[in-house]
Amino acid sequence: FHKDGFLVLEEFFTIEECDAMRDQIQSIIAGMDVPPHCRTEFSTEEEEQVKAQGSADYFLTSGDKIRFFFEKGVFDEKGDFLVPREQSLNKIGHALHAYDPVFKQVTHSSKVQQPCIGGEPHQDATFLYTEPLGRVLGFWIALENATQENGCLWFIPGSHTNGITRRMVRAPPGNIPCTQFTGTERTYDNSRFIPVPIGLILIHGQVVHKSEMNSSELSRHVYTFHLMEAKDTRWSRENWLQPTPELPFPPLYT
Numbered sequence: 001f002h003k004d005g006f007l008v009l010e011e012f013f014t015i016e017e018c019d020a021m022r023d024q025i026q027s028i029i030a031g032m033d034v035p036p037h038c039r040t041e042f043s044t045e046e047e048e049q050v051k052a053q054g055s056a057d058y059f060l061t062s063g064d065k066i067r068f069f070f071e072k073g074v075f076d077e078k079g080d081f082l083v084p085r086e087q088s089l090n091k092i093g094h095a096l097h098a099y100d101p102v103f104k105q106v107t108h109s110s111k112v113q114q115p116c117i118g119g120e121p122h123q124d125a126t127f128l129y130t131e132p133l134g135r136v137l138g139f140w141i142a143l144e145n146a147t148q149e150n151g152c153l154w155f156i157p158g159s160h161t162n163g164i165t166r167r168m169v170r171a172p173p174g175n176i177p178c179t180q181f182t183g184t185e186r187t188y189d190n191s192r193f194i195p196v197p198i199g200l201i202l203i204h205g206q207v208v209h210k211s212e213m214n215s216s217e218l219s220r221h222v223y224t225f226h227l228m229e230a231k232d233t234r235w236s237r238e239n240w241l242q243p244t245p246e247l248p249f250p251p252l253y254t
Contacts, residue, residue: 005160005207012200017106018143022221024102029086034068036079042069042090044119060170060178060240062094064247069093087219097225098247107225112139113252121156121188125205127168128226129236134160135229138203143221145197151214152197156188160207169238179240227252 001007038058058067074081074088081088096103106112128136146152166183188208203209205226214220228235228249235249243249 001202001204004155004157005204006155006157006196006209007202008196008198009200009202010198012111013106013141018141020102021106021141021223022143024100025092025221026086028066028092028100029089032068032085036075038067039075039079040069041072043072044122057178063241064095064098064244066092066095066099094241095247096223098250103223106141106223108250108252119211121193121208121210122185123159123164123206123208124203124226125164126166126185127240128205128228129164129167129169129239130205130228131234131236133163134205135233136205137227137229138201138205139223139225139227140201140203141223142199143223144219146220146222147197147216148195148212149214149216150218150220151211152195152220153201154193154195154210154212156192156208157194159192160204162206164206167238168240169236170240 040058059069069090069092070088071090074083076082097107098104124136124138125133130136140153142152164183166181166185168179168181171178171180193210230251235243
């Protein structure tokens, strides 16, 4: 982890635990009722993100709610689905860990609490900035087989040691779009990326990673969340995601 910026832990969760999360998501999707004006596409690419979600209050206020974000090209000009609902989603966020009992149990499980370590290319710290840097750890949990064909993660090993060069921050109140990027993203040599088609991946907040388009007929369901070292760490007030009175950031050990 310290050398490469990511670490794979095989069979961290059982098949039964992964199936329970997948079944729960199907139940959530079955009850999904998203007004057409809130059908927000999700992207980590700067121009598309600002256009698709930067001006959407639906995204900016999703930190303490369970909301739905979609792939590109899944709606017609009237906002109706062009594909089955279960195939339209990019992600569901951002408070499954707080309000859904299945995902809350996984997030706060004793296995996660163990001290096991001290779209487009991006670094999580671009969106989740802390002072000092390096205090955010991502959990990427494949709920079914992740392969190069259906969109596994790719990493540049060791890239977590180079800092970040851009941030996505909240725009001043009253501005549209509601978020903006500062700085510029580096360009990356695609030959430096390696595929990581397996299980649970722990992701350093500064390591460069991406996933390619799912070119298969198979889904690639994943549950992700982030942990922040609370001691001597400041969460930036400029981050798009902010704790609220209704949902402060929950401690892991509850």
